[in-house]
Amino acid sequence: MNNPQQNNLPQQNNDEIDLFELVATLWRGKWLIVGVTFACTVIAIIASLMMTPVYKVKSVLKPVNNDKIFAINDTGVYSTTPEALFNDVEQEVYSYQGRENYLLDNQNLLQPLLENTSLSTEQVIAAFDANNFKITPSKKDDPIRSITIELTYPKGIDGVQIVNGFVKKVSSAVKEEIPNLIQNRIDQRKQELKDQITALRASYKLDIDSQIAVLNEQDKLRTAMLKDELSALRLELKLKRENRIAQLNEAISIATKLNYIKPTSLSAASDKKGSAEINGNVILTEINNQSLPLYFMGTEALTAERDALLSRTNDDFTNPRIAEIEKELMLLQNNRKVELLKIRENHDLFLADITLIEKQIAKLNTINPNITRFSVVSIDEKAQMPLKASKPNKALITIIGFLLGGMLGCMIVLIRQAVRNRKI
Numbered sequence: 001m002n003n004p005q006q007n008n009l010p011q012q013n014n015d016e017i018d019l020f021e022l023v024a025t026l027w028r029g030k031w032l033i034v035g036v037t038f039a040c041t042v043i044a045i046i047a048s049l050m051m052t053p054v055y056k057v058k059s060v061l062k063p064v065n066n067d068k069i070f071a072i073n074d075t076g077v078y079s080t081t082p083e084a085l086f087n088d089v090e091q092e093v094y095s096y097q098g099r100e101n102y103l104l105d106n107q108n109l110l111q112p113l114l115e116n117t118s119l120s121t122e123q124v125i126a127a128f129d130a131n132n133f134k135i136t137p138s139k140k141d142d143p144i145r146s147i148t149i150e151l152t153y154p155k156g157i158d159g160v161q162i163v164n165g166f167v168k169k170v171s172s173a174v175k176e177e178i179p180n181l182i183q184n185r186i187d188q189r190k191q192e193l194k195d196q197i198t199a200l201r202a203s204y205k206l207d208i209d210s211q212i213a214v215l216n217e218q219d220k221l222r223t224a225m226l227k228d229e230l231s232a233l234r235l236e237l238k239l240k241r242e243n244r245i246a247q248l249n250e251a252i253s254i255a256t257k258l259n260y261i262k263p264t265s266l267s268a269a270s271d272k273k274g275s276a277e278i279n280g281n282v283i284l285t286e287i288n289n290q291s292l293p294l295y296f297m298g299t300e301a302l303t304a305e306r307d308a309l310l311s312r313t314n315d316d317f318t319n320p321r322i323a324e325i326e327k328e329l330m331l332l333q334n335n336r337k338v339e340l341l342k343i344r345e346n347h348d349l350f351l352a353d354i355t356l357i358e359k360q361i362a363k364l365n366t367i368n369p370n371i372t373r374f375s376v377v378s379i380d381e382k383a384q385m386p387l388k389a390s391k392p393n394k395a396l397i398t399i400i401g402f403l404l405g406g407m408l409g410c411m412i413v414l415i416r417q418a419v420r421n422r423k424i
Contacts, residue, residue, distance in 0.1 A: 022414075029413030036409030037402060044401020054391035057159045058150040059167050060381035061089060068375040072178060075367055077185040085174065085376040086145060090137075092170040093147055099129055102169050109165075112156040146380065152391075163383035174376045182369035190364050193357050200354055204347055212338050219332050226332075230325045237315035248306040251294035255302060262298045 026033065063082035073079045092098050103110060103125045113124050134150040149167065153159035255261075294302070316322040348354045 025417050026410055026413055029409075029416070032413055032416075033406060033409030036412060037405035040405025040408060041398060041402045044397050044404075047397065047401075053155045054152055055155070055159055055386045056150060056152045057163050057383040057386060058148055058381065059163050059379065059383045061093070061147045061149070061167065062086075062144055062378045062380045064375045064378045068378075071371045071374045072182070075182055075369070075371070077189055077364070077367065078178075078182045080178075083145075088174045088177075089170055089377045090147055092173055093135055093149065096129065098170065098173070099133065099166065100125055102166050103128070103162075106162075106165060109158055109162050112154075149383075151383070160383045160385050167379060167382075171375075171377050171379075175374075178374070178376070179369045179371065182367070182371070186364050186367055186369060190361055193361050193364075197354055197357055200351055200357075201347065204351055208341050208344070208347075212341050215335055215338050215341075219335050219338075223329060223332050226325050226329050230322060230329075233319055233322055233325070234315065237318055241309050241312065241315055245306055245309050247294060248302050248309070251297065252299050252302045252306065254293070254295035255297070255299045258295065260295060260298045261300050263301055264296050264298060266292060266296070 063086040066082060069080060069082065069085065100122070104121070107114065107121065110124065110128060113128060114121060117124060119127070132152050134152075136148040136150065138144070138146040138148075149163055151159045151163050153162070297305075316326075344350075
């Protein structure tokens, strides 16, 4: 027996699909389609309601203005730039060790994730960091550099506190390092200045020792030269005295032969033979402008002078230069400049550079490295409590459930009709 609906269906051997008949089939199964669609939509709504909400927060960091780091550069021993500080902050942000340490120190923020799990705390933190943290730098063509820290987290986790606390921790870590850097620069500069003072003192001591050595050597040289001159002068005077004695002995011998006892002159000697004795062509004449021979002094005077010379033990008084030499030798025995250099105590008073360096050290001592009136990074956007969850998108899930339900209902109707046709 033939089915009344058989004529309304497409023929089995016909490859063409009758759209009107297809629509008619779907219309006849409209309540089934509506029911399946409704059921899928309800299931989608229930599923979206049962899903754990996931939220997203973010914080944007940018370099500070120059006026925010004036206190750092005003120290005079350490200077930096906003870009340099931002680089330090960026390194801290990208450091996994820094994020791990922060979460380890604030495990209470991840308490829901740490409960009822077989994983260790470090493993939970590693998974949370890998799956939930997202750090994005600014693009190269952006006029101002920035770092965006994003965090997705399930309900029950205080993501706002995690992000803001992490930003605060990073900022504090970089900020706390600045006083240490300033103190290190101060200590280094002070040590450099102290080394300069030590070098100046050592150089000054060497200079003093060199001056003393030069002065002593000059004194020794001068003393040796004066002693040589003194010895030469005394030898010269001795030889002159001996030569004089020899001359006197010769004159005494002549005067004795001529019987000159008292000093006499050429005229007196001539009077003994006559005032004008003329023998042949010889005429005795007195020449007054010539010095008389020594024997005219007479034996008495000559002997007295010779005896005086023989009894003389020192000829120094005969030459004033000897007295000058002895005076100079006595002065050379005590070099007052050397004595003053040796007893000089406060050498720093004679080093003008040390005074300037000590002023620099005193200025460094007045610098307070524990400055706080500065910022290392500008928080352009703080993490704030989101108004709604980023996941799941209930509206989208409902729409997808509705569409899938409709499609499933249509498929059921068509499959059911196809099965009926095959039975016929």
